[in-house]
Amino acid sequence: xxxxxxxxxIAGIIEPFNKKGVEITDASTxxxxxxxxxxxxxxxxxxxxxxxxxxxSMNQQAEIETYxxxxxxVVKLQG
Amino acid sequence: MTDLFSKFDPLIExxxxxxxxxxEDPFNLVMERVISPTEAVCNGRPTILLGTYNYMxxxxxxxxxxxxxxxxxxxxxxxxxxxxxxxxxxxxxxxEDALKEFYGMDHAMVFxxxxxxxxxxxxxxxxxxxxxxxxxxxxxSIWDGxxxxxxxxxxxxxxxxxxxxxxxxxxxxxxxxLVVLEGVYSMLGDIAPLKEMIxxxxxxGAMVLVDEAHSMGFIGPNGRGVAEDQGVLDQVDFVxxxxxxxxxxxxxxxxxxxxKFEILRLVCRPYxxxxxxxxxxxxxxxxxxxxxxxxxxxxAHLWENSRVLHQGLRDKGFQLGTEKAxxxxxxxxxxxxxxxxxMWEALLKEGLYVNLARPPxxxxxxxxxxxxxxxxxxxxxxQTIIGMFERAGxxxxxx
Numbered sequence: 108x109x110x111x112x113x114x115x116x117i118a119g120i121i122e123p124f125n126k127k128g129v130e131i132t133d134a135s136t137x138x139x140x141x142x143x144x145x146x147x148x149x150x151x152x153x154x155x156x157x158x159x160x161x162x163x164s165m166n167q168q169a170e171i172e173t174y175x176x177x178x179x180x181v182v183k184l185q186g
Numbered sequence: 187m188t189d190l191f192s193k194f195d196p197l198i199e200x201x202x203x204x205x206x207x208x209x210e211d212p213f214n215l216v217m218e219r220v221i222s223p224t225e226a227v228c229n230g231r232p233t234i235l236l237g238t239y240n241y242m243x244x245x246x247x248x249x250x251x252x253x254x255x256x257x258x259x260x261x262x263x264x265x266x267x268x269x270x271x272x273x274x275x276x277x278x279x280x281x282e283d284a285l286k287e288f289y290g291m292d293h294a295m296v297f298x299x300x301x302x303x304x305x306x307x308x309x310x311x312x313x314x315x316x317x318x319x320x321x322x323x324x325x326x327s328i329w330d331g332x333x334x335x336x337x338x339x340x341x342x343x344x345x346x347x348x349x350x351x352x353x354x355x356x357x358x359x360x361x362x363x364l365v366v367l368e369g370v371y372s373m374l375g376d377i378a379p380l381k382e383m384i385x386x387x388x389x390x391g392a393m394v395l396v397d398e399a400h401s402m403g404f405i406g407p408n409g410r411g412v413a414e415d416q417g418v419l420d421q422v423d424f425v426x427x428x429x430x431x432x433x434x435x436x437x438x439x440x441x442x443x444x445x446k447f448e449i450l451r452l453v454c455r456p457y458x459x460x461x462x463x464x465x466x467x468x469x470x471x472x473x474x475x476x477x478x479x480x481x482x483x484x485x486a487h488l489w490e491n492s493r494v495l496h497q498g499l500r501d502k503g504f505q506l507g508t509e510k511a512x513x514x515x516x517x518x519x520x521x522x523x524x525x526x527x528x529m530w531e532a533l534l535k536e537g538l539y540v541n542l543a544r545p546p547x548x549x550x551x552x553x554x555x556x557x558x559x560x561x562x563x564x565x566x567x568x569q570t571i572i573g574m575f576e577r578a579g580x581x582x583x584x585x
Contacts, residue, residue: 144551145546146550146551149322149341149343150343153342153343153349156352156353156356157352160356161356162317162338162340162353162356162357164317164338164339164340165332165338165339165340165341166338166339167338
């Protein structure tokens with residue numbers, strides 16, 4: 108799946124987690140802009156993993172701070 | 187002024203606000219005198235202890251105390267050395283033998299604390315390129331063990347067998363896999379469906395580590411823990427445990443049937459680079475462990491205490507962490523930290539000590555009053571405790 112198609116799918120998945128309706132760009136940060144706490148992160152990561160049938164380990168999550176970085180990581184992880 | 191301590195400012199402020207209202211500090215309690223496994227003088231008041239993890243009440247067992255005193259006389263106050271240098275005494279071997287017998291396993295390795303046992307085994311066994319699949323509600327020592335090693339760390343939703351299985355199946359072919367579970371989860375006192383989870387782990391070629399810190403001594407027909415109770419102990423590759431709960435002293439251990447297990451003594455850094463337990467500690471531990479092998483009546487009484495307290499608190503209208511008593515931990519869910527701290531203090535003034543647990547140690551950002559029962563609590567004490575909870579709960583406005 109290319110970046111555009113991956114981004115579109117992720118946009119659908121993140122919607123219910125974006126409770127404050129923040130406008131999301133590639134530069135949006137999960138901890139700062141989206142105010143995701145650790146529980147939200149876990150549920151959101153699980154949703155992404157299940158959709159794309161991938162693993163995003165904690166080690167990899169530590170490198171992902173922004174929405175754009177997540178899309179890039181998911182593209183890469185799909186191989 | 188901004189310096190390295192600035193990151194603690196929010197916590198400092200939270201504590202300052204809490205204590206400004208005259209609240210006694212829940213994290214700075216002093217036990218001036220300890221009368222028995224169930225009673226002490228805390229902050230100047232005679233207090234029933236209901237938050238000690240002293241499940242089997244072994245801390246004042248006369249045989250245990252005698253063994254410790256004798257060891258002090260015979261071997262001195264400390265070993266001043268690592269297990270792999272000058273720190274292995276006859277007592278260290280003896281306690282490892284007692285553990286092998288207690289669990290019916292081939293190998294036992296004793297660490298200076300339970301924390302170090304998880305830290306050491308997990309970080310050593312799972313290395314670069316391996317995968318650790320673990321429950322999201324795992325204890326801090328498990329997380330720290332993951333962080334210290336170089337493996338890929340993959341958490342799954344608490345006790346969710348399907349979520350665990352999905353993650354195991356996605357791990358690249360050929361990678362080593364370690365599944366880390368706990369028998370009893372100490373925050374809510376709930377147990378894991380180990381039978382199903384271990385079957386799934388084994389079907390997917392993973393090794394299994396189970397932390398049985400909160401079940402040793404009283405869950406399972408021989409007190410070997412939840413895995414024994416569910417008939418799957420023989421499937422567990424590593425059992426982690428502690429001496430600081432049912433055993434009644436301090437220390438940690440790992441037991442295993444793995445034929446190459448002994449090599450860990452040379453490669454496990456939290457085992458090698460620390461001083462071994464003092465002789466008095468290992469002698470009290472082995473005496474206690476051997477007595478726990480034959481503690482069927484105490485186990486039965488502890489279960490009775492746990493069920494009565496659970497039902498009693500429920501009947502008074504408290505919200506609890508589990509539907510029924512699954513272990514000797516009964517977690518009472520508080521509406522928020524402020525009410526929880528007020529309730530904790532009201533109970534202390536009634537003469538009852540429980541643990542106040544708050545985020546991030548707790549799941550789902552809950553504030554909990556955690557009660558852990560002891561086999562030495564009398565049926566009468568349990569009724570007294572329920573009455574104290576009722577009065578404090580009404581005073582604070584929780585029930």
